[in-house]
Amino acid sequence: MIEFRKVDFSIGEQRILTDVSFKVERKQTRVILGPSGSGKSTILRLLMGLWLPDSGSIFVNGEDITDADPERLREIRRSMGMVFQHGALFDSMTVGENVGYTLLEDKHDEEEVERIVIRTLELVGLDPAVRDRMPDELSGGMQRRVAIARALAARDPEILLYDEPTTGLDPQSAERITDLIVTLRDQMGKTSIMVTHDIADAFKVGDRITVLDRGMVKFEGTSAELNASRDPFIEEFLAPFRKGVAAALQRQDLDRSAPPRYQPPGPSRPQRGGAL
Numbered sequence: 001m002i003e004f005r006k007v008d009f010s011i012g013e014q015r016i017l018t019d020v021s022f023k024v025e026r027k028q029t030r031v032i033l034g035p036s037g038s039g040k041s042t043i044l045r046l047l048m049g050l051w052l053p054d055s056g057s058i059f060v061n062g063e064d065i066t067d068a069d070p071e072r073l074r075e076i077r078r079s080m081g082m083v084f085q086h087g088a089l090f091d092s093m094t095v096g097e098n099v100g101y102t103l104l105e106d107k108h109d110e111e112e113v114e115r116i117v118i119r120t121l122e123l124v125g126l127d128p129a130v131r132d133r134m135p136d137e138l139s140g141g142m143q144r145r146v147a148i149a150r151a152l153a154a155r156d157p158e159i160l161l162y163d164e165p166t167t168g169l170d171p172q173s174a175e176r177i178t179d180l181i182v183t184l185r186d187q188m189g190k191t192s193i194m195v196t197h198d199i200a201d202a203f204k205v206g207d208r209i210t211v212l213d214r215g216m217v218k219f220e221g222t223s224a225e226l227n228a229s230r231d232p233f234i235e236e237f238l239a240p241f242r243k244g245v246a247a248a249l250q251r252q253d254l255d256r257s258a259p260p261r262y263q264p265p266g267p268s269r270p271q272r273g274g275a276l
């Protein structure tokens with residue numbers, strides 16, 4: 001469905017990606033994991049055809065988009081829904097206008113747009129009443145849902161691209177967003193790429209994971225394979241996450257082995273016939 005084949009990309013003199021290859025099968029989620037600046041968002045920009053690689057090919061549904069003319073590229077871009085890093089909603093538009101924006105651009109009639117907006121807000125777990133609010137009146141997690149709704153509403157795209165969809169959210173909101181991404185894949189059959197630096201998100205969502213380091217692929221495989229990797233870079237990258245998990249497990253053990261708390265004796269059984 002999507003394939004990067006030996007992609008090199010530079011900006012000016014600076015090499016950003018080197019020999020990047022991976023595939024995303026239909027109805028699967030590929031996670032691109034890596035530290036800040038490793039080139040994750042760049043991969044999405046190339047896939048959207050916003051930038052052109054120096055060499056290599058990028059296939060979407062069997063078509064090499066690096067050969068496409070600008071008009072065709074626009075069409076391909078429209079077949080993909082993009083959830084930008086930090087949500088990137090339009091501050092001066094209501095939630096409903098944000099979600100319906102591209103639909104109105106396509107000149108759907110207003111009632112139809114309204115119907116699609118309501119349906120999509122419901123789909124991402126928001127009360128449709130939020131459509132009259134401004135984005136800054138919503139919590140960070142709700143804003144991220146609106147961003148996903150906007151990507152979905154656009155043209156009911158087969159492919160969804162998420163750039164750091166959980167960054168900056170509290171753990172519960174982040175969990176709800178990753179649940180939503182999994183639901184969109186498993187129940188609606190979306191093919192997706194999720195960019196993240198969060199290892200827990202990667203393990204939860206990724207059918208297959210690509211780890212980038214300074215624009216190069218350091219690992220490709222399943223989460224189980226990633227967990228078992230003995231590559232020094234991977235071990236170092238996973239170390240803080242593993243320490244966190246180990247500490248949490250240890251805390252649970254301590255809780256379990258703690259001496260039972262003092263329980264004050266309960267009230268004595270009421271006497272038959274009353275206390276008199």
Ligand SMILES: Nc1ncnc2c1ncn2[C@@H]1O[C@H](COP(=O)(O)OP(=O)(O)OP(=O)(O)O)[C@@H](O)[C@H]1O
Pocket residue numbers: 011016034035036037038039040041042043085197
């Ligand atoms: N418009 C640009 N002009 C020049 N250099 C850029 C531009 N965009 C990205 N870069 C450089 O490309 C490299 C990769 O950037 P990219 O945004 O893909 O990283 P990232 O992995 O998404 O990082 P983060 O996790 O911080 O979002 C960085 O070194 C960055 O400085």
Ligand SMILES: [Mg+2]
Pocket residue numbers: 040041042085163
């Ligand atoms: Mg980025």
